[in-house]
Amino acid sequence: MDAELFPRARSEIAPGAVHVPDWLDAREQRELLDDCRDAARPPAGLRTVRTPGGGTMTARQVCLGWHWYPYGYARTVVDGDGAPVKPFPVRLAELGRRAVTEALGEDAARAAEHDIALVNFYDADARMGMHRDSDERSDAPVVSLSLGDTCVFRFGNPRTRTRPYTDVELRSGDLFVFGGPSRLAYHGVPRVHAGTGPPELGLSGRLNITLRVSGL
Template identity: 80%
Template sequence: MEDELFPRACAQVAPGAVHVPGWLSAPRQRELLDACRQWARPPAGLRTVRTPGGTMTARQVCLGWHWYPYAYARTVVDGDHSPVKPFPAWLGALGRSAVTDALGPEAASGLSYDIALINFYDADARMGMHRDADERSDAPVVSLSLGDTCVFRFGNTETRTKPYTDVELRSGDLFVFGGASRLAYHGVPRVRPGTGPAELGLTGRLNITLRVSGR
């Protein structure tokens, strides 16, 4: 009831980092979920990612370029070796619209998104503090949330520790970070099971992250 009486406001979390609650409409969330389910199918589908530090608990599928620790390739070099699925033009347009709404039209000018990293979190999945530093472009990163609510920890560019800000990301929320915050450490310390909209039909959380490779 509180959310109905007091809608969540757009907020700048750090310079160049903006949270836009409820950016995706319910129909658009449904369309994006349907697309994610198709992308997650093999070949080049949802996989478990192994890093030098261990196995990620969130599973991932990539579009456009395949990310693996800590580089990009055109095939799933750490999986089934299939060609990575193509990055659709409509997803790039969605990314530019997101940047326009969060940071303004000048920030979106000339952007050409060509990477999507789609992470699926079940109730026990987490994401440690990290930086998105494997791209050759400093274009803003666009993050879209579907399903269960998570705690998104957004930190600083120097260290994985404090200072940081914890933001609640719900289904349909947008988070964009660029400029001075482009290389800030960030992570997901917890997911809140059963908090997603029932009508969406998703158990768990999907995060769709859009990037510009600069390649």
């Protein structure tokens, strides 16, 4: 029998970390992709992130609400064209509340007034090293939405970049939420499977939309 005939199951990867497959339907994916394409246009558009040590991230990024740079937040693109950061869309605020409610329940959603979106674009060769989302002044849950190509999402623990970790396959439309004891867990993307996204979406590569609460 073909296992793909059966729906993928929701799963708790670690305490407070939940994967919900196929959470966004085809229409929602198209609308979110259109929003991301608009956000990627200059000014304050898609950029290459440079680290303090002089390296560059292979995934390119655009920020909404607050501009993230290693390792802080600003209201302007301080490491790019200097333009004011684009506003955080109401659509994403609503998606964030719905996502946390779905994954962790209504109590967790009450604290999740997201005001930051980091939109990362991965081509076939892009990767993201193990890191923690620790530049915020809030411990509210983080929401991750995937569009386009499938990736391997490596979700670890709050103590070390190394094992134990779990590799999760994130496909277009999938939701991943992490909060509570997993809020500061290390995570990364070691692999993107090129050409695996839904053809009807019209996206070559992978987009990840990460929603955070700044606490600023």
